[in-house]
Amino acid sequence: MISLETPKKFRPLIGQAHQVALNLLRPNSRKYDLLEHEYPKELDMLAAMIDGLSESGASNGAGASGVRRSEDEPADDGKTQNEKTQNEKTQNGTNLASVLSIMEMCWGDVGLLLSMPRQGLGNSAIASVADAEQQERFAGLWAGMAITEPGTGSDSANIATTAVLDGDDYVLNGEKIFVTAGDRCDAVVVWATLDKSLGRAAIKSFVVPKGTAGMNVERLEHKLGIRSSDTATIRFEGCRVPKENLLGSSEVDVKQGFAGAMATFDNTRPLVAAMAVGCARASLELTKELLEQAGVDVDYDRPAYNQTAAAATFLQMEADWEAAYLLTLQAAWMADNRKPNSLEASMAKAKAGRVGSDVTLRCVELAGSIGYSEHELLEKWARDSKILDIFEGTQQIQQLIVARRLLGKTSAELK
Amino acid sequence: MSQIRPSKHDATSGESRDPIGIAVAVLNRLAQTSALDRFGLRRSTERVVFETTRSGFRTIGALNRTFARQGKKSGAPARVPAAPGNGVFDLTPSEDEQMLVDVVSDFATEVLRPAAAQANEDCSAPHEVLASSLEIGLPILAVPEDLGGISTERSAMAGTLVAEALAKGDMGLAVACLAPGAVSTALSLWGSDEQQSTYLPAFTGDDEPAAALAVNEPRALFDPFVLQTTATRDGDDFVLNGVKSLVPRGADAELFVVAAELEGRPALFLVESACAGVAIEADPSMGLRAAALSRMILKDVRVSSLGLLGDTDGQAYAECVRLSRLAWCALSLGTAQAVLDYVIPYVNERQAFGEPVSHRQSVAFMVANIGIELQGMRLVTYKAASRAAQGKAFGREVGLARRLCAERGMQIGNDGVQLLGGHGFVKEHPVERWYRDLRAIGLMEGGVLL
Numbered sequence: 001m002i003s004l005e006t007p008k009k010f011r012p013l014i015g016q017a018h019q020v021a022l023n024l025l026r027p028n029s030r031k032y033d034l035l036e037h038e039y040p041k042e043l044d045m046l047a048a049m050i051d052g053l054s055e056s057g058a059s060n061g062a063g064a065s066g067v068r069r070s071e072d073e074p075a076d077d078g079k080t081q082n083e084k085t086q087n088e089k090t091q092n093g094t095n096l097a098s099v100l101s102i103m104e105m106c107w108g109d110v111g112l113l114l115s116m117p118r119q120g121l122g123n124s125a126i127a128s129v130a131d132a133e134q135q136e137r138f139a140g141l142w143a144g145m146a147i148t149e150p151g152t153g154s155d156s157a158n159i160a161t162t163a164v165l166d167g168d169d170y171v172l173n174g175e176k177i178f179v180t181a182g183d184r185c186d187a188v189v190v191w192a193t194l195d196k197s198l199g200r201a202a203i204k205s206f207v208v209p210k211g212t213a214g215m216n217v218e219r220l221e222h223k224l225g226i227r228s229s230d231t232a233t234i235r236f237e238g239c240r241v242p243k244e245n246l247l248g249s250s251e252v253d254v255k256q257g258f259a260g261a262m263a264t265f266d267n268t269r270p271l272v273a274a275m276a277v278g279c280a281r282a283s284l285e286l287t288k289e290l291l292e293q294a295g296v297d298v299d300y301d302r303p304a305y306n307q308t309a310a311a312a313t314f315l316q317m318e319a320d321w322e323a324a325y326l327l328t329l330q331a332a333w334m335a336d337n338r339k340p341n342s343l344e345a346s347m348a349k350a351k352a353g354r355v356g357s358d359v360t361l362r363c364v365e366l367a368g369s370i371g372y373s374e375h376e377l378l379e380k381w382a383r384d385s386k387i388l389d390i391f392e393g394t395q396q397i398q399q400l401i402v403a404r405r406l407l408g409k410t411s412a413e414l415k
Numbered sequence: 416m417s418q419i420r421p422s423k424h425d426a427t428s429g430e431s432r433d434p435i436g437i438a439v440a441v442l443n444r445l446a447q448t449s450a451l452d453r454f455g456l457r458r459s460t461e462r463v464v465f466e467t468t469r470s471g472f473r474t475i476g477a478l479n480r481t482f483a484r485q486g487k488k489s490g491a492p493a494r495v496p497a498a499p500g501n502g503v504f505d506l507t508p509s510e511d512e513q514m515l516v517d518v519v520s521d522f523a524t525e526v527l528r529p530a531a532a533q534a535n536e537d538c539s540a541p542h543e544v545l546a547s548s549l550e551i552g553l554p555i556l557a558v559p560e561d562l563g564g565i566s567t568e569r570s571a572m573a574g575t576l577v578a579e580a581l582a583k584g585d586m587g588l589a590v591a592c593l594a595p596g597a598v599s600t601a602l603s604l605w606g607s608d609e610q611q612s613t614y615l616p617a618f619t620g621d622d623e624p625a626a627a628l629a630v631n632e633p634r635a636l637f638d639p640f641v642l643q644t645t646a647t648r649d650g651d652d653f654v655l656n657g658v659k660s661l662v663p664r665g666a667d668a669e670l671f672v673v674a675a676e677l678e679g680r681p682a683l684f685l686v687e688s689a690c691a692g693v694a695i696e697a698d699p700s701m702g703l704r705a706a707a708l709s710r711m712i713l714k715d716v717r718v719s720s721l722g723l724l725g726d727t728d729g730q731a732y733a734e735c736v737r738l739s740r741l742a743w744c745a746l747s748l749g750t751a752q753a754v755l756d757y758v759i760p761y762v763n764e765r766q767a768f769g770e771p772v773s774h775r776q777s778v779a780f781m782v783a784n785i786g787i788e789l790q791g792m793r794l795v796t797y798k799a800a801s802r803a804a805q806g807k808a809f810g811r812e813v814g815l816a817r818r819l820c821a822e823r824g825m826q827i828g829n830d831g832v833q834l835l836g837g838h839g840f841v842k843e844h845p846v847e848r849w850y851r852d853l854r855a856i857g858l859m860e861g862g863v864l865l
Contacts, residue, residue, distance in 0.1 A: 001498065001509050002572050003805070004798035008502030090505040300814030301733060306638045319818040322798075323791025330794060333504055347787045396780075399787075403779035406786050407759060413771075414779050 004326060007092040010100050013060050017101040020046060021108025026377075029109045032228035033380050037220050039184065040115055040228055047117035061094030062101040064123040064271070093336035095267070099274040099328055106278030110384045111228035113275065120181050121145035121268060121392075122189035125205060128264040129248045137244075138207055144185035146176035146234055154397050156191070157200035161236065163192035169240040170206060172214070175233065178391070182232025183217050186210055190236070194252060202252050207245045214239030225383030268392055269345040270331040276356030276388040277325045283363040283381045284318060290367050310366055317359045324352040343405045350398035353389030360385040480624065480669060482687060484721065486612025493559040493611060495603070497806025498568045506797070508576060516576045522551055523584025523749075527592075531585035534705035535848055538697075540591035540664075545625075548592035553577070554618050554626075557600040557865070562611060563619030564603065571738065571803035574600075574865035575745040575796060582749030586852040587705030589746055590863060594663040594706065597742075597864035598626035601672050601683065601735065605725035610685065613721065614670060625667035628739065629659035629711050630674040630861025639674065639681070639736050639860045640729075644713065646675040646684055653677070653723060655684060655692075655716040663862050665695045665709030672724060673713065674732065674861065681732045683724040692716035702851030706862075735864065737813045741803060742863035744796040744816045747824040747856045750849050751789045754831035757846060758782060762834055781830050788823040795819050800865070821857030828853030 006014065024046055032040050050063070105113040113119070122143025130138065152158045161174025172192055179188060187209045194202040208215055214237050221231040243250070288298065296310045304312040327348040334341035360382040364371035371378045389395045404414050423430060432440065508516065530544050556574055558564020581589035599618040602611055617624050630639055644657025655675050662668075671686040671693075686693065696710040725731025759782065762773040772778045799812035828850040832839035839846045 001501070001505060001801075002507065002512075002797055003500055003503065003505050003801045004794065005500065005502070005504065005802075005807075007504050090503055090507060092504050096504060300811045301736065302640060303636070303638055304818060306636055315814065315818050316822065319795065319815040319822075320791075322795050322812075322815045323788075323819055326794035326798060327787075327791055329504060330506060330790075333506065344790075347790055350783075351787050351791055399780045399783040400776070402786055403776075403783035406755075406782055407763060407773045407779060409773065409779070414774050415776070 004329070006100065007096065009092065010060060010097055013062060013097060014100050014104055017062075017104035018107070021104050021106075025105065025108030025112045028112065029228075029377055029380065030374065032109075032112065034227075036222065036227045037183075037230055040112060043112065043115055043117060047119075050116070051118065060097040062097035064098075064119040064121065064127070090333075091336040092333070095270065095332040095335040096329065099270050099332040102271055102274040103278035103281070103325075103328075106275040107282045108278075109228065110275055110279050110388070111226035114180055114226060114229040115184065117184075118142045120185055122185065122187065122207075124268045124271070125189045125264045126207070126247065128267050129205065131248060134207075134244075134247060138187070141207075141209075142181070142184070142186045143207065144179050144181040144188045144232075146179045146182070146188045146190045148178045149175060150177055154394060157203065159191055159193060159203060160196065161190065161192040162196070163194055163204065163206060163246075165194075165243065166240075168243055170243055170246065172206065172208065172236040172239040172241065175235050177233045178221070179232045179234055180229055180391075182234055183220060183230040188215070188234060189247070194250075198252055204250065205247045206241050207247060208236075208239065208241050212239055212241060224386060225380070226387055265393060266342050266345050267335060269349040269398075270328055270335070270341075272388055272392045273324065273328040273331070273345075273348040273352035276352040276385060277321070277328055279381050279385045279388065280321055280324070280352075280356045280359040283360045283378060284314075284321060286376070286378060287363040287366055287371075288314065290370070313362065313366065317362060320351075320355045321359055324348070324355040327351050343402060346393070346398045346401040346405075349393060350395055350402060353395050353398070356385040356388050357382075480617065480622075481689070482613050482617065482670070484609070484613050485616075486607070486609035488607070488609055490608030490612070492606055492608045493561045493603070495557075495559050495566050495568050495570070498572070498804040500805040500807075512573050512576055515573055516580050518551055519577050519580040520583070522547065523581050523589075527581065527584030527588045531588055531705065531845065531848070532842070534585070534588055534591075536704075538699055538704045539707045540588050540705050544588060545591065549623050553592050554596040554599045554623055556596060558603045558615060558619060562603070562615050564599075564615075566603070569804045569806065571741065571865045572797070572800045573804075575741065575800040578742055578745035578863070578865065579749040579752075582746040583753050584749075585705065586746050586750045586849070586855075587703045589749070590663050590703055590706040593742070593863045594628070594668075595623060595626040597628035597739070597862065598670055598672050600738075600864045601628060601724060604734070604738075605683065605731040609721060610724065614685070617670075624669035625664050626670040626672075627662050627665055627668040627711075628672045628735075628861040628864055629662045629665075630736070630739065631659060631661045631859065633658060633660040633710070637858075637860070640733075642674055642676040642681050644673065644675040646677040646682065648677075649717070651720045653684060653718050653720075655686065655713045655718065657713050659711040659713070659861075660698055661700060661703075661708045661859065661862065662695075662698070662711050663703070663706040663708060665711050666697075666707060671711065673711070674735075677723075677727055680727060680729045682727055682729070683732055683735060684718055684722045685724050686713070686716060686718055686722065690716050690718065701854055702848065703855055733810070736860060737810055738803065738865050739859075739861050739863060740817045741796070741799055741809075741813050742865045743856050743859050744792070744813070744820040745800070745865065746863070747820040747853060748789070748793050748796060750852055751785070751792065751824055751827045754827050754846060754849050755782070755785050755789060757844075758785070758831055758834045765836075778834065781834060785827050785830055789827060792816070792820050792823050803865070817857075824853045824856050 028042055120143045122145040126138050147156055163170040163172050187207050190206045190208050216235045218233045218235050296308050298311045298314050304315050331341050331344040331348040334344055364378050364382045367378055370376050530541055534540050555564040557566050557570045560567055602615055646653045646655050669688045673684045673686050675684055692714040693716055694712040698708045698710045700708050762778055763771050765772050796816045799809050799816045802809040802812055831846040832850045835846055838844055
């Protein structure tokens, strides 16, 4: 039956995440926003607790590595609800658990979430693409992801970092920028091309442990927001990695393109959407309270136009937020139920990304000078949210993906 | 009575006529006379019911049947239970819901869409269309099985899917088909045993009446919780006065549910069309023309104690407003989907500068955003509907759905015309009608009910 309520079984998980966000992340938000690259040591304790939770199963598989899909992936088998066996009934699994817990954590602090040990985007890549042996070998590593280069952002097929097979190693050469957790992580998942002349089919990802010779973290960026998250530039010069560190298959399958690597994004887009949803919710909740203190109550029954402009604006923001929230849950639900969700993942990221910016910025305006001042966190959330509409596929790329799918166009036809 | 100020054709009160203006006005009147003859329009002026005139062409309520009073005051009304929730996030319709949607979708495609353009011109729904909608059981969707309906549990979710499927065919015709169901649903949800026994048999029998839920009133910033239509107690009776606007199929309706303020609180009243003091006037509007929108004028309309539907402390009324808004949201989903389905092949086929216009990002992104916002509207509406079906509080959710569907739904209607360029503006294509229909979402109250 159709029901969009938060799954009952995830309530404890969400409750825990909320308590962490409230009692550990929020109290440290302003501190690390100001201190920027200082390491948030409080997170180590938290990471240990989360590892413990993951092992015990109490976290329902939530987190960056919760995004794996089952190996044997039949398409939707077309059975009706009643024809499905108990086992086949609707799943609320690790993808849904992940987005829900990430929403809570980002209600706390987006930058600190991105700084959580062992919750890197590289971990999601490993979960999505690595084979079973690699999953085991890389378990417990905190992995960042290095894709973007100075000259290559949205058109990731254009990357120039090379990986050349030499004996039992691949030799990596190139420069990566905007690597989240690039300094603090234990290893970096690096996208490199085996042969640029073969195009995107030759792009593979490699797990490069920190300390490998020829890999150098050159600098950290000073940013508008998520300042507690270290964003690094990493240079690779003659960097040797064992060939077993190439994630998944080394075959250059021209037909497959780099679908394997891109599969990561189908799984991580809902997570980024969840970050935006959580951050925007923080702004909405505080703003609602501030409006109440200013004598403005939001009424869901009376027509918006019969209420104050502030209340009407709030209703519009909350309505768009609800849409972003549910689109995000839908994308995760589809992943859990092994339905292809590329379109819905992009819809979720597009909507959540723009709602995140619109809501957090408007809330600052509604709150006036206290929205703008560092006395409150509203201004910080308006700075943190901006990146969520940019990384992991910009707003414009998401719209392009959705458009191509709806119109049935290839990338050659619709640029 | 229905106008507070003499019509100045929507010019504001600052305007006045000078001598040239007077001359032009005289010319205008002369021109209209000869135009009538030139275009052979004399005959169609007799179709005055659907021309707005200042004096208005009013009819009494539709020739009615008598509803013989049945049932016991002390009897227990039939109610359907809430659908049991199972704590799982799920977007899969049940098998029953899917079957219903399939049937209704076929009806929408085969019957509603082909009849839509003409119905829009005629400002009414063809009799055959209304008859077939009765055959698929629309007015009895929410009526308890015990009383001859097909409902075994709260059907707000199924009703949402049905309304969406109908509106994908045509919103105006969907409203015409769903209007009587608003009254049967209201009776099922809030009717006493007496009211159910007296009125529901007509809906579950062979000769179903047209019926309408009248809430809107003709003024800007109308708030359904601040009504100017009043109900005054007189002994055991109630006397109603006021004007209702945008009432679907008002001229046909034999039974109305009317929103009126009783002792300071809004309440619902059953009014038979035969009641003295009921007059119906045409209210042709921007869209939903197939639904034959009307104004209902109540002048000292007397109803017995049987007329008060639901409680007097505003609870049933609030639920009614919310469930009606939910229905409008559901309708907007279908029409918005119709827009998306129509524009995609159009922009892929239409060529400019040597290639399909869909190859331009500005066009492609407009299509993408229709898709994104529509899916957002859909999920927010479904959440409100599923909560209503499960008996959970849904005021917040339906308020958000309303805001979203009004804003984004209209944007979709607007973009639908824009994407067809000049062709979107002419009646050869349906997008201009969907543009007009989608504007209703943000302002309609009553009319339909889930």
